[in-house]
Amino acid sequence: MNESWQAFLTNNGAHFDGNLPSWPASEHSDRLYDLSDYGVIEATGDDTVTFFQGQLTNNMTLITEQLGQFSSSCSPKGRMLASIRIFKRNDAYYIMLPQPLMEAMVKRFRMYVMMSKVVLTDVSDQFALTAIEGNTLLSTLGSQLSIPDENYGCHTDNGITVLRVEQNRVLIFAPNDTAQNLWLKLSGNAQLSNSIDWRRSEIMAGIPTITTETVESFVPQMANIQLINGVSFDKGCYTGQEVVARIHFLGKLKKRMYQAELKIDEAPLPGSKLFVADNEQSIGEIVDIQATTENTYVLLAVIQIAKADNTILAGSPTGVELSLQSLPYEFPE
Numbered sequence: 001m002n003e004s005w006q007a008f009l010t011n012n013g014a015h016f017d018g019n020l021p022s023w024p025a026s027e028h029s030d031r032l033y034d035l036s037d038y039g040v041i042e043a044t045g046d047d048t049v050t051f052f053q054g055q056l057t058n059n060m061t062l063i064t065e066q067l068g069q070f071s072s073s074c075s076p077k078g079r080m081l082a083s084i085r086i087f088k089r090n091d092a093y094y095i096m097l098p099q100p101l102m103e104a105m106v107k108r109f110r111m112y113v114m115m116s117k118v119v120l121t122d123v124s125d126q127f128a129l130t131a132i133e134g135n136t137l138l139s140t141l142g143s144q145l146s147i148p149d150e151n152y153g154c155h156t157d158n159g160i161t162v163l164r165v166e167q168n169r170v171l172i173f174a175p176n177d178t179a180q181n182l183w184l185k186l187s188g189n190a191q192l193s194n195s196i197d198w199r200r201s202e203i204m205a206g207i208p209t210i211t212t213e214t215v216e217s218f219v220p221q222m223a224n225i226q227l228i229n230g231v232s233f234d235k236g237c238y239t240g241q242e243v244v245a246r247i248h249f250l251g252k253l254k255k256r257m258y259q260a261e262l263k264i265d266e267a268p269l270p271g272s273k274l275f276v277a278d279n280e281q282s283i284g285e286i287v288d289i290q291a292t293t294e295n296t297y298v299l300l301a302v303i304q305i306a307k308a309d310n311t312i313l314a315g316s317p318t319g320v321e322l323s324l325q326s327l328p329y330e331f332p333e
Contacts, residue, residue, distance in 0.1 A: 006036070021193070026039035026190070030133065030191065032130065032187055032191070033133070036129065038197035040173070041122060042162060043094075044117050044121075053235065056084070057071050057072045057225065057244065058229075059232035068086055069086055070165075070225070073239070080216070082098075083223070100211070128176050134190050137186055137189060140189060141182075141186065145157040160172060166205040167328065171266075204328075208287045209287070210223075214287060214314055224257045226248070227331070257300050258327070272277055272286045275277070275317045276311060279317055284301050284312065
């Protein structure tokens with residue numbers, strides 16, 4: 001973890017359980033998130049766009065200093081290795097993904113670089129990644145710098161990069177000292193929150209987080225990546241593209257991602273299987289799951305479309321029933 005940032009949070013009231021900070025509940029509904037459980041890869045060099053155009057599902061040529069994007073990295077079999085966000089700051093591109101996947105993804109990207117003019121650097125210790133959610137914080141931040149109106153709009157000012165993402169949330173990326181000053185300005189009107197809280201917010205927004213438990217479990221369309229503008233079907237070749245394109249142009253999607261609520265004493269983990277009654281054959285898998293209240297959880301799960309109207313059970317054919325919820329976006333007919 002970013003030791004400078006961790007020391008700052010500790011000095012300003014955070015209690016750490018391992019690398020995860022926590023704070024007492026406050027009266028504020030707006031949230032200021034510490035995202036130090038996410039890592040950031042900096043990519044520089046003349047061939048950066050061309051290189052990642054062959055590695056990621058979205059169209060890298062569309063990224064500018066004013067527009068970022070959601071994307072994913074796939075295996076040759078079209079299975080997702082990571083779900084990521086990308087933005088451009090000055091002449092560098094920055095790739096955000098969960099910290100536990102950083103080492104494997106940096107190693108994989110470097111394996112493909114070969115003779116390309118691309119330099120990949122883990123800058124997680126040099127910059128702090130935070131986020132805000134809520135109109136009061138958006139107004140406070142907006143009084144100090146420009147926040148783009150469009151989804152995935154990006155803007156950098158005075159060393160601070162902001163990226164507006166789904167559900168009217170904003171990611172903030174800045175050097176440690178600058179981020180500390182901004183945190184102090186925003187924290188008085190916020191419920192201070194950690195990356196687990198952020199992942200719950202991601203679930204509510206219908207945004208999948210690939211974890212170590214679910215690496216290579218889903219093709220992008222199973223996790224609705226195409227519905228959140230994370231796949232380009234006309235950009236050309238990339239690792240896994242043949243499988244992804246075949247499903248889009250020739251195949252019929254048999255699984256997709258749903259949001260659900262689960263009331264249970266002990267929550268299943270991402271990657272846990274889902275069932276229908278009296279059938280030992282799994283019909284789905286949990287993508288991510290986080291608590292909302294005690295013994296109540298919200299989750300995203302990839303489920304067979306043909307079975308989605310059945311009673312879905314967690315863990316076994318005699319498990320606890322899921323209650324499917326509405327996603328903030330619609331499935332195509």
